[in-house]
Amino acid sequence: MQQPNKLTPFFENLNFEREDNTMVINFGPQHPSAHGQLRLMLELDGEQVVKAHPDIGYLHRGVEKMAENMTYNEFLPTTDRLDYIASTSNNYAYALAVEKLIGLEVPRRAQVIRTMLLEINRLLSHLFFIATHALDVGAMSVFLYAFREREFGMDLMEDYCGARLTHSAVRIGGVPLDIPDGWMIALRKWCDKVDYELEHTYNALLEENRIWKMRLENVGVISPEDALSWGCTGPMLRGSGIPYDIRKEEPYELYSELDFDIPVADTNDSYGRYRLYMAEMKESTKILRQLINMYDDTEPQLMAHAPQYISAPKEEIMTQNYALMQHFVLVTQGMRPPKGEVYVPTESPKGELGFYIKSEGEPYAYRLKCRAPSFFHTGLLQELLVGTYIADVVTIIGSTNIVFGEVDR
């Protein structure tokens, strides 16, 4: 019987000594394989899960409430804290939503740099996935190798924007900085390195690994109907055989000009999704190589010219009176986008990351809703885990690739 007191309250729905011989266990919120603050209440019959109840909210910081009380530019660094594995994707999704709202065209060089940063972040996130997923399943060495490459990628981000984890490397209307000297050479080297390691290290360690296959094959099978109904996006959707990638289907930025494929896995299981992630990394390096060549033909302009919304470049602010006045107004009051609403989907490494912004013409968003892919993938767990064995729970959570910064927001 539970003996509740002030520090351990009574859980009304939990009963540890039940008549029907099932056991309820608490997985998390401080479990190393829970990928953050996920609390799962599992009802077990022997080793089989009968009922799963994901409990979230342990990392809730009220990001959407904060957005209503911050000007549009102030809020941008907060988006870093959503999916902190690939922060530039969040910055970009938010900046794109605001740009769509005010109808802004971004200069070509900024587009090239943004697309590059997005793909670097995709690689960072996917490398992190391979590393932690393998670690959860028990392959420690893959974790070390993948983190080595991820570290080089974070060095690249550091060379570009100065930050390793919370980048804020995108601004509304463009990017703040141009590519530093020698960065492209380092990027090309990194692409080669990732390609080489993909083939010779991760693939060699995992692809035909007997234990890896036993732990992943036919585990966490999501049928295409379920994937659609539960709102799965990104690799979770393509892992169920539905080839929908927003980069290809509703292209934004430079993706319509780039040549890349959308890998699809039709086995619907964790192993298929793992192979999908590996294939996507190869596509990302392919995209990055094309972008390196596109960079040279661009004009040096980095921020869009829209004096009503975007501050002028620093040189103009320091030399021209009117630019300084505009800058002052934009910094002290914030931009005022037109009245209306917008929902912009982007393909983040985890899936469809979209921002819904409702503007009433004020410098503060009237309502901002962040559509986080992980939130819906967590919802899926309550059905996906039923019928599986307790040993597979960790594999399935790892395979959904959820990040709690964006689940709880």
Added chain:
Amino acid sequence: MRKYVPKDSVQKKAYYTDRFHVVPSVPTEDVSSDEVFAKQLETLKAKVDVKSASIMIGQMRIEVDHKDNFKAIEILKNECDYAMMTEMSAVDYLAKDGEFEIFYQLLNLKERKRVRVVCRIKEGLAIESIVPLYKAANFAEREMFDMFGIYVNNHPFLKRIIMPDDWEGHPLLKTYPLQGDEFASWYEVDKIFGKEAREAIGPENRDPSRIDRYDTKRFSRVGHEVPFGADISEGEPETPIEYSETFLVNYNASQKQLENRK
């Protein structure tokens, strides 16, 4: 006289307003300008009363009555191929109209089209759940209930999702302050020690990260240091601590100055 601050919305207001400023609107197009959308709207109009429809930034926005939300979305799903619900939530218009605006964001994967179904609902009324159509609404509707207090009829498990079960208030309402209300500030104290402990603990001890500006024994005055343990409750004394002497170098005679200094 102090400026009047409305109590029904505590959202931050712009401090500068220009009374001649006319707020522009996002350009909207007529639905007939897009063939696919126009066809889908016809299908919908045959069965459901559509209040308004337009294309806003590439996506169709359909407004229906709140009683028709399930029917409208069912038609869009079954007859117009909207196979996925990507997002749903609400917007608080209680201060202005006494209503919530609930939006459903649907995606058609074959035609690559997105549509937003919008309905307005008075405070205190419940909306019909769309979980039978899209299971993704399970978590999304729970979040909407948690954040706005909008009840959802026939939801399989309508319970708070992000805030604790015993929380009071709905954080995304415009009446809910950004820093939290009275209940929020005492939540941990009430839960662990009981309400009667509020007085013994006091507001100064309930928050471990609270900074007491009169505390001169710890690190609360970094950058504004006073002598250790000094009583500064009656106004701050001039600080006798000096960190460095400013040494101005006259570059015209700098070498001489430096030599003097040696």
